[in-house]
Amino acid sequence: MFDNALEGVRVLDLTHHVAGPQCTKLLADYGADVIKVERPSGDPARSIGPFQNDQPHPEKSGLFLHLNINKRSITVNLKHPNGVGVVKELVRESDIAIENFQPGMMDSLGLGYDVLEKINPAIVLTSISNFGQTGPYREMKSSDIVAYAMGGPMNITGHADYEPLKLAGNIVAMHAGSVAAYATMVALWDAEDTGEGQNVDISIYETQAGFRDRRVIYLTAHAYTGESYSRPDPGYRVASGTRPCADGFVNILGFGPRFRNISNMIGHPELADDPKFADPAGRSDPDVAMAFDEYYIPWLMEHTKLEAVNEAQDNQLLAGPINTVEDIFKDPHFEFRGYWDTIDHPETGELTYPGRPFKMSGAELPPRSPAPLLGQHTVEVLENLGHTTQVISLLRESGAI
Template identity: 35%
Template sequence: MPSDPDHRETADPALRRGGPLAGVVVLDVTRVVAGPFCAMILADMGATVIKIENPKDPDYTRTFPPMVDTGENEVSAFYAQYNRNKLGVSLDLRSAEGKDLFRKLVRKADILIENFRPGVLDKLGLGYDDLRLENPRLVYAGISGFGRSGPNSKRPGYDNSGQATGGLWSMNGYPGQPPVRVGTIIGDLSASLYAAIGILAALREAERTGAGQVVDISQQDAVLSLTESAVVRYTVDKEIASPLGNDHPFVRPYGQFPCADGYVFFGGYTDKFWAITCALFGEPGMATDPRIDTMEKRFDPEVSKTIVTPLLERWFSRHTKAELEAMAGDDVPLSAIKSIDEVIADPHIQARGMIVDVPVGGRDVPMLGLPIKLSGAKPAPHAPAPALGEHNVAVLRGLLGLDDTALAALGDKGVI
C-alpha cells in the first residue's frame, strides 16, 4: 500500500497518470541520466513522478543539445527524452522551508530516487535514516558511482568511471590497440535499469510488510555485471579479457562481415544454421566439407580465418544488407548493421512502438520509446518534460494543501 492510504484520493486528479503504476508517487531528486532515466521508466508506466530541482541550480541537461527552437527560447530534446511524463517542482533543499516541504512530500511518496554522492543528503538532514522517520514505507533508491558502502563509496563518478573501473572499457576495441569506451553511456543507463528493478522489488516488499528500505545502485557494479564471461574466464582459467574488436572470445563465425553496401552481423555458427547458410548461397556441399563440417572445427581461429571467413565474405559481397536480410529471413541469424537513421525507419522498430512522439517546445519530437511491453497496458500520449517549477502550484497545493498566500511567500523567499 502507499505510505499514506488517502494520498491517492487527496491528490489533484491532474497529478495522477494511468498505467500499471498509477497512484504510486515518486520523488525524483536526480539529474543528467543516471536517475532521470530510472524515474522516466516509472513515469512511462504510470507513476506520478515529481522531479525536484534547485530553483537556482536546475538539472543542467536542460542546456544539452539537440535544442528545439520554440520561437521564444530553446528547449533541450535531450532533457525531454529522460524527463517526459514528469511533474516539475523547484525546491531549495538547503533552506529550512525547503527541507520542511520536502519532508512533507516524502510523507506522501512511495519512492524517492537520488543520485548524489553518498552522504550529501545526510548532511542536509534528508538522508534515508532521517526520511524513514517521516515515512517508514519509503523506498529510497540511491544511484552513485561506487555505491553506498566500500572504500571508494565517496568518490565522484560518471559513466566513464563505471566503464573504466567495471572492466568493460578494458575489453572494448581492437586487438593490439588501446581500449575504447563503449559508444554510449552504458554505465548511466544500466544503473538506471537496475535501480528500476530494485525499486519495484522493494516496493512489493513495502506493500507486503509496511517497511521500506534502501536500493543501493553502483555504476561500477552495473557495468561489471555486463562483462559476460570475463569474470569466470579469469577465475577459472586466469584468462584476462582483452579487446577483440567484432569477434567473440570463442564462437565462430559470429561477428561483423562486409557486404555490397555496408556490413552485417552473421551468427550462424551451429551445425544447423551452417548447413542452411551453405544451401542458401548455393554451396550445400560446404556443410559436409571435412575441414569445417563441425561447430568445433569452425571455432578454431586458424580455420575460421583461412576458410570460413573468406567463404562468407565471398557470399556476402554479392548482396546488399537488405538483400541478405531478405534471404536469411526467419531461417538464419543475419542482421544488417544499421545506422541510427535506418533503425528509426525500421518497420519492426516502428511496429514495436520504440519511437514515440513527445511534445517538445510546441511540436512533437520522435524519441526513444519504452522497451517494456505489458499486455495489460494501453499506450497513452506522452506528456512533455516539465519547465522548471512548472507544477509547483499543482503539487504543493494538490498534495500538501498549500494556499496561494503560502505559495507566494515561498516564491518571494526563493524557496520554490
C-alpha cells in the same frame, strides 16, 4: 483491468543527469506520479545535447526531453531551510524517494534516510551513486566511461591490437537506472507488505561488475583457473561476422554446421565440400576466411542489408543488419508494434520518442505527456500540499522555490 500499472504510487524525484532520471522515467512510464525536484537553474541535463536545430536551450535538450517524459517539475532550493521543508512535506505524501547525489549529501541537507523514515516510516529511499554509500571508493569521482572501465566490460571491448573501447552512449548510467527501478519496486513491494520502508543502495560500479553474463563466467573461471579473459583476437572467421554489402553492413553467422547453408545461399554449394574449407578448425584461419570472402563479398555487394538478411534467414542462418538510427526509426517491425510515440511539447512542437520498454496485456496505458518545463508544476504541487497563494509567494520571494 487498470489504466496505469503504478497508478496511485507517488515518486519524489531528487535526481539529475542520467542514471537517476532513467530510473524515475521507467516508473513514470507505467503510471507513477513522479514529481521532479529541480534546482532553480534546472537539472544539468537540460544543458546537454543534442538540441533541436542544434540550438542550446534548457527546454530543448534531447537527453532531458527523453528522460523526463510523464513527470511534473517543481523548482526547490535545497540550500534554503524552507526549500528543505517543502521536500519533507512531499516525503510525507510519497511512497518512494530517489536521489543520486554524492554519498553524504542527503545527510548534509537534513534529508538522510534516518530523517525521512521518521516523517514517513513506509518511505522507500533509493540512493544511486558511483560506488555505493559505503566502502573505500565511496567519495571517488566517476563518469560513464570510468565506471565502464573499472567495472570490467571495457577490458574485453574493442580490437585486441589497440586500446580498449567503450560502447557508445550513456550505457552505464542507463543500465544502472534500470537496475535502480527494479530494486525500487522490490523495496516498494516489501514496504506494502510490512508497512516499513528501507534505503536501497545502488552502486553503479557494482551494476557493471555483474553486467553481461559472459564476463561473470570469465570472473568465475579466473577464480578457479587463474586465467582471465581479454579482448578476442581480431582474426576473421569464415562466413561469420560483420561484412559490407550494397548499402552498409550486415552480420551473418555461417560458421560451423551452418557453412553449407551459407555456401548454398551465395550460389556456390561446392565450397561446402572444398578441402580448403572442410576443416572446422581451419575456418578460423584469417587467410581461409579471406579466400571464402572472394566468393562471399561480391554476393553481398549485390544485395542491400535487408535483402541479404532476408536471404540469410530463409537459409536458416542467424543474421541481422547493422542499423543506423534512421534504419531503426523506419523499421517496419517497430511501426507494426506501435513502438514510437509522438509527443507535443510547448517549446519543441511534436517530436518522436522511443516507446515504453515493455508492453502489458493487463494495462491500457494512456498517451505520454511531454517532459515538463522548468518549474512548470511548482504552484500546482504546493497548492496540493495545502499552501495558499500568499505562502507560495513568500516562498518564492525568500528564494526557497
